[in-house]
Amino acid sequence: MNFKTRKKRAALAAKTAGVDGLLVTNLPDVRYLCGFTGSNAALVLTGGRAVLFTDGRYTAQAKAEAAGTRVVIANKPAVMAACEWMIEAGVKRCGFDATQTTVAALESMRKAVPAKLRRAMFAPVDPLVAKLRQVKDADEIAKIRTAAKLGCELFDGMLGYLRPGLSEIEVAATLEYEARKAGAEAMSFETIVASGERSALPHGRASSARLPKRGFVTMDFGVVLDGYMSDMTRTVHLGRGQREERDVYDAVLEAQEAAVAAVAPGVTAGEVDEAARSVLRRAGLDGWFTHSTGHGVGLEIHEGPRLAAKQTQRLEAGMVITIEPGVYMPGRFGLRIEDMVLVTAGGYEVLTPSVKAWVEL
Structure with a gap:
């Protein structure tokens, strides 16, 4: 599986959609982009970087499956850890798949970033990764x-x-x-x-x-x-x-x-x-x-x-x-x-x- 090419295509789609970061939480999308098969994950694509966030149950599995992707073992919900990391990385506009994100999940994402950034930080985008997945390699x-x-x-x-x-x-x-x-x-x-x-x-x-x-x-x-x-x-x-x-x-x-x-x-x-x-x-x-x-x-x-x-x-x-x-x-x-x-x-x-x-x- 050419995960490097897939991540590049997803990042390009995100850039075309007008965001400088993409937060991927749908597990089949995560697997498609990096190979990780665990039940708890959030993947961030931004500026040519890809970072996978999961929990301690998957320390060995994530590193084995997501080779070529940086893995962060978080001591908090993976999505919240991913959002905090994006703020530190300078992401200004984060795209998320509106078809896969619940109202509760979006509220958690917003709570993870400073109040002054919440309104502008998150942008719903089309299911970019799902569209890439339609054409199989x-x-x-x-x-x-x-x-x-x-x-x-x-x-x-x-x-x-x-x-x-x-x-x-x-x-x-x-x-x-x-x-x-x-x-x-x-x-x-x-x-x-x-x-x-x-x-x-x-x-x-x-x-x-x-x-x-x-x-x-x-x-x-x-x-x-x-x-x-x-x-x-x-x-x-x-x-x-x-x-x-x-x-x-x-x-x-x-x-x-x-x-x-x-x-x-x-x-x-x-x-x-x-x-x-x-x-x-x-x-x-x-x-x-x-x-x-x-x-x-x-x-x-x-x-x-x-x-x-x-x-x-x-x-x-x-x-x-x-x-x-x-x-x-x-x-x-x-x-x-x-x-x-x-x-x-x-x-x-x-x-x-x-x-x-x-x-x-």
Whole structure:
């Protein structure tokens, strides 16, 4: 990981935003800029310098992980120590990410500086580091590709395990156990297993409900490897499917593949969303598609860009996004199909190539 280049880019973005210092407190942003993975941190970038503030629990860890960044072990809250240091360093205008800073945190920051400087010291800025994180470098892409590959292997293994009568919790627990055995640090989010009528819940977390003798089973899950996350959804059918179920599945699959095919540098996020939505509109199913088409993935499971209607942000090579249209009919059934897709210079690469065609178990 080229942390030196990342810190320089973040410092340049801060300068462009009109501040001479940048206070970074969002932990994924801190990790992105210096490699530190602890649960308490504040990173200051100013005048070509980078200083990481944390507490005594992380003395050895911070020095090992944040090589190339000065580490200060503070005997007070890291954010307050960082603000006091900035005053001593001559910072006049400190930028902070308004989307990640609570009112209480901002009040603590202000209390850490002399009263006469409080009004002018802190300036809310756009999520500068989060925007840099949207375009992944080669090291990040390699990590995400590995995580996505493991996700596919886990899904393939589950095809021989699923059967009527298992509880959704048993399915989720088995998947997560296999993920851990295969080396996953954690799951990207709480595993979603929704079956039968519950498949109509877009975020139907695994419950005690039993898999039906006949009906859909949707599994939405991801794994974390070396900090980077995967995300995929597959829906299979237990027993013989009815014609309507097959037709809806085929429409969702067509919508998903149309959106994937629309991915390319320069295309807007809204255009990718519309590629999926228009297929479902022609099939008379768009009213049952109740969420956006996708999102970025990296150190966090939901990053930019957001692929939704009327979003004007243009895709760039190096972005990793999800494409995940679905149809949800309350009281009946639902389904979703999701891939992770890398935007490449020439178009796209699907990182989760597991089978998407109709699977009947």
